[in-house]
Amino acid sequence: MSFDPVIPTIDLSSDPPEKQAQTIKDALGSVGFFAVLNGGPKVEDIDALFAYSEDFFSLPMEEKEKYLAGSSGSGYTKLLSQALGEGKRDHKETFSYGKYCGIKEQAMPYPFSSLDEIALQTIRRFYKDCHEVSEKLMELFAQVLELPEDHFKQSHSFGLNTAMSLIHYPSLDVEGKKQLSEKDIRAGAHQDWGTLTLLFQSTNPFLPAQPGLEVHLPKSAIYKTQDFSPNLTTQPKSDDPNSASTNLDYASHRSNLNSDEYEWYPAPVPPRGGFLVNVGLAMEFWSSGIYKATLHRVLFPNSPSSHSEKEQDEEEEAGLVDRYSLAFFVQPDDNVELNPILPGGKIDYTKKAITSGELFNTKLKESMDRSKNIPIPDKSE
Numbered sequence: 001m002s003f004d005p006v007i008p009t010i011d012l013s014s015d016p017p018e019k020q021a022q023t024i025k026d027a028l029g030s031v032g033f034f035a036v037l038n039g040g041p042k043v044e045d046i047d048a049l050f051a052y053s054e055d056f057f058s059l060p061m062e063e064k065e066k067y068l069a070g071s072s073g074s075g076y077t078k079l080l081s082q083a084l085g086e087g088k089r090d091h092k093e094t095f096s097y098g099k100y101c102g103i104k105e106q107a108m109p110y111p112f113s114s115l116d117e118i119a120l121q122t123i124r125r126f127y128k129d130c131h132e133v134s135e136k137l138m139e140l141f142a143q144v145l146e147l148p149e150d151h152f153k154q155s156h157s158f159g160l161n162t163a164m165s166l167i168h169y170p171s172l173d174v175e176g177k178k179q180l181s182e183k184d185i186r187a188g189a190h191q192d193w194g195t196l197t198l199l200f201q202s203t204n205p206f207l208p209a210q211p212g213l214e215v216h217l218p219k220s221a222i223y224k225t226q227d228f229s230p231n232l233t234t235q236p237k238s239d240d241p242n243s244a245s246t247n248l249d250y251a252s253h254r255s256n257l258n259s260d261e262y263e264w265y266p267a268p269v270p271p272r273g274g275f276l277v278n279v280g281l282a283m284e285f286w287s288s289g290i291y292k293a294t295l296h297r298v299l300f301p302n303s304p305s306s307h308s309e310k311e312q313d314e315e316e317e318a319g320l321v322d323r324y325s326l327a328f329f330v331q332p333d334d335n336v337e338l339n340p341i342l343p344g345g346k347i348d349y350t351k352k353a354i355t356s357g358e359l360f361n362t363k364l365k366e367s368m369d370r371s372k373n374i375p376i377p378d379k380s381e
């Protein structure tokens with residue numbers, strides 16, 4: 001049973017395999033997001049990771065700056081230094097455990113560097129459980145497309161390419177809150193870049209999950225006015241044999257940003273222990289656009305948007321609180337060519353396909369450059 005009318009749910013322990021595959025097919029062909037229950041990391045480990053995250057972001061800035069992210073994007077990224085969407089810098093800071101963290105000389109914050117065996121074991125177990133559930137999901141992704149079970153899985157060595165990202169959207173003081181404007185956003189509208197993302201919210205009652213994540217959906221998917229069965233006989237759009245499939249043919253969603261046919265839909269917070277899954281651009285290319293890398297964003301709770309008046313009143317009373325999330329970004333190995341699939345479980349090797357590493361580096365550079373070109377919001381205006 002789904003706990004949300006629009007975002008489907010898979011129960012990995014009780015749904016029969018055919019039902020899991022059917023849910024994947026329905027979800028990824030339409031809304032691009034689904035929730036997972038009863039699979040993946042243990043609830044206690046999720047809680048522990050959020051506690052580590054809170055500890056890290058509470059450190060003084062001089063300390064956090066010691067772990068600044070380099071060109072790989074892993075490490076500490078400061079508030080307002082990235083812009084996932086157009087025109088607005090993101091009011092978030094992140095610590096991303098990925099490539100950078102493999103550099104031996106690079107300093108690592110507690111608890112990643114820790115001599116505290118329990119903390120290290122918890123992180124390793126969390127990472128391993130995320131890895132295993134991601135492999136299980138990739139098997140289902142392949143099965144739905146009539147491909148061998150290991151088609152996607154075999155291109156992921158789950159080394160440092162996979163980024164586990166602790167994300168903190170700080171609260172604002174009363175003054176800051178009054179000054180919130182249209183220019184402010186917690187995370188701008190974007191598609192993820194990789195294969196799939198596991199998205200956790202805090203399940204610890206002392207650090208309650210916060211709303212704010214919205215997904216950009218066709219109205220027909222929200223109001224169920226259309227049957228979404230992904231067309232497995234779809235041909236890739238470009239039939240010019242000379243054109244590389246690097247031309248973002250399938251990344252059509254951004255162009256729907258101003259469409260009347262689309263609407264922002266508030267993503268549900270899954271029950272304790274559950275998490276959301278969405279696919280990124282690499283998977284959209286790979287699946288010839290059958291699996292959608294849906295645009296999503298994170299708003300300040302009191303932004304003028306789809307929130308009800310009651311919710312807004314409650315937020316006014318409570319003040320604008322911090323929001324923490326944790327994303328496990330699954331990324332294919334850098335040299336993997338994202339050769340798109342053809343009907344009947346075949347693969348199109350006829351055109352030069354973009355590699356996973358090229359796609360990742362392009363998107364990372366874009367988001368950093370975009371932020372450099374956006375002035376830091378001037379609150380005195």
Ligand SMILES: O=C(O)CCC(=O)C(=O)O
Pocket residue numbers: 167187192199213296298324325326327
């Ligand atoms: O914090 C969230 O809920 C979403 C974060 C996200 O979409 C991202 O970092 O790519």
Ligand SMILES: [Fe+2]
Pocket residue numbers: 190191192296
């Ligand atoms: Fe995202």
